[in-house]
Amino acid sequence: MAKTILIADDHPVYLLGLRTLIQSQAEKYEIIHEAVTADEVIIKLTSLPVDVVITDLSMPGQVHSDGLALIQYIKRRWPESTVIVITMITNPGIQNSLARLGVEAVLNKNSLSVDLLQTLKSLFSSPVRRAVQTVPGNLAVTLSPKETEVLRLLLRGLTVNEISAQLKRTKQTVSAQKTSAMRKFGVTTEFELYQYAQQMGLNS
Numbered sequence: 001m002a003k004t005i006l007i008a009d010d011h012p013v014y015l016l017g018l019r020t021l022i023q024s025q026a027e028k029y030e031i032i033h034e035a036v037t038a039d040e041v042i043i044k045l046t047s048l049p050v051d052v053v054i055t056d057l058s059m060p061g062q063v064h065s066d067g068l069a070l071i072q073y074i075k076r077r078w079p080e081s082t083v084i085v086i087t088m089i090t091n092p093g094i095q096n097s098l099a100r101l102g103v104e105a106v107l108n109k110n111s112l113s114v115d116l117l118q119t120l121k122s123l124f125s126s127p128v129r130r131a132v133q134t135v136p137g138n139l140a141v142t143l144s145p146k147e148t149e150v151l152r153l154l155l156r157g158l159t160v161n162e163i164s165a166q167l168k169r170t171k172q173t174v175s176a177q178k179t180s181a182m183r184k185f186g187v188t189t190e191f192e193l194y195q196y197a198q199q200m201g202l203n204s
Helices: 012-023 038-047 067-077 092-101 109-125 145-155 160-167 171-185 190-199
Strands: 003-008 029-035 052-056 082-087 105-108
Touching: 003 012, 003 038, 012 029, 012 109, 029 038, 038 052, 038 067, 052 067, 052 109, 067 082, 067 092, 067 190, 082 109, 092 105, 092 190, 105 109, 145 160, 145 171, 145 190, 160 171, 171 190
Parallel strands: 003 029, 003 052, 052 082, 082 105
Antiparallel strands: none
8 A cells, every 4th residue: 555645844845846756656655645735735735644744844833833733743642653854954963853853854955856766665664663864862962051142132032233233242252152053063155054943942
């Protein structure tokens, strides 16, 4: 019996690519749902669960706008579903978080045409083996209290200048603490930094 699949991506080109790849193996896999927002993923899974969820990590959504929180919700509510995450984010911090959440594979969007079908084959022919190696789950990131303080304020929407004024530190000091946190997380963009900081609960 063919494995049932949900595919999700807010970019039409990638969604088309996923559909084309999977339909080339129609005897093995059947696309039941397609989604373009995180909320739509949940709505469709609620109506009919699937064997495999293939989803972008970062999609728009009103209720489930944070990618890591979306994956956590899926794994908790539908633990029997295999989850494959596709993303352009490659830093170890995000992969570590996804591994801890129980994601079976993490694929780079740039190599889907090569990796996706091989990953599905590997997962279902040898389900014990993880198809994509991720960062070991015991890696820990330790921020200093001042770095944590800066990140919390960044997540609240403050700029470096505003944080400098509020904490009575120079702009150079605040920037250095932000850069240090990025280096510890292994990220290179603010988007990645915010994603990882949210996963750590620094926006609470």
